[in-house]
Amino acid sequence: SYELTQSSSVSVSPGQTARITCSGDILAQKYARWFQQKPGQAPVVVIYKDSERPSGIPERFSGFISGTTVTLTISGAQVEDEADYYCYCAADSRGVFGGGTKLTVL
Amino acid sequence: EVQLVESGGGLVKPGGSLRLSCAASGFTFSSHSMNWVRQAPGKGLEWVSSITSVSTYIYYADSVKGRFTISRDNAKNSLYLQLNSLRADDTAVYYCVRDTGDLDLWGQGTLVTVSS
Numbered sequence: 001s002y003e004l005t006q007s008s009s010v011s012v013s014p015g016q017t018a019r020i021t022c023s024g025d026i027l028a029q030k031y032a033r034w035f036q037q038k039p040g041q042a043p044v045v046v047i048y049k050d051s052e053r054p055s056g057i058p059e060r061f062s063g064f065i066s067g068t069t070v071t072l073t074i075s076g077a078q079v080e081d082e083a084d085y086y087c088y089c090a091a092d093s094r095g096v097f098g099g100g101t102k103l104t105v106l
Numbered sequence: 107e108v109q110l111v112e113s114g115g116g117l118v119k120p121g122g123s124l125r126l127s128c129a130a131s132g133f134t135f136s137s138h139s140m141n142w143v144r145q146a147p148g149k150g151l152e153w154v155s156s157i158t159s160v161s162t163y164i165y166y167a168d169s170v171k172g173r174f175t176i177s178r179d180n181a182k183n184s185l186y187l188q189l190n191s192l193r194a195d196d197t198a199v200y201y202c203v204r205d206t207g208d209l210d211l212w213g214q215g216t217l218v219t220v221s222s
Binding site for chain 2: 001035037042043044045048049054083084086089092093095096097098099100
């Protein structure tokens with residue numbers, strides 16, 4: 001089975017750049033997605049195909065892949081970006097989520 | 107409105123069964139693969155199962171294989187998850203999720219609590 005590893009927490013001040021990483025061997029072969037989840041809400045996809053941003057997602061969200069690590073970057077993080085972020089990959093007809101990263105913006 | 111609405115959650119004793127439903131609206135349900143994803147209280151997301159558009163292929167996480175059964179009725183725009191032999195660690199919010207290659211549409215979730 002595949003595993004995706006994320007750091008448990010990241011903290012930045014408003015306006016700073018937040019970087020959240022996700023590592024796993026499968027990422028060299030399959031696309032990653034990033035989900036944002038705020039308390040009491042369902043997840044929302046913010047990045048797909050490693051670096052594509054869905055319509056309606058602010059431009060400050062971007063994705064990048066290098067080898068077996070994908071990075072979600074929030075340039076000029078806002079207070080409303082405070083949330084849990086999960087990476088996700090589908091491989092061998094199964095889905096795998098990373099453990100999640102709690103982003104604090106204060 | 108494009109949406110997914112889950113139902114069927116509740117409190118069940120260990121070893122019991124439950125059937126979750128997901129009603130889809132606002133899009134062509136029969137054209138999309140669908141997934142169930144769950145989240146235990148205070149924990150991360152866990153992929154549970156997926157089914158292709160006309161039920162040709164079905165997949166399960168190892169943690170639920172042999173106990174859970176995913177199905178769909180395209181005529182009713184509905185997705186189902188039959189949960190059998192439930193255990194305490196199955197306690198979670200269960201989300202119905204559309205798969206367009208990306209998990210782009212989520213329901214609000216339905217809570218399943220397994221406790222004696």
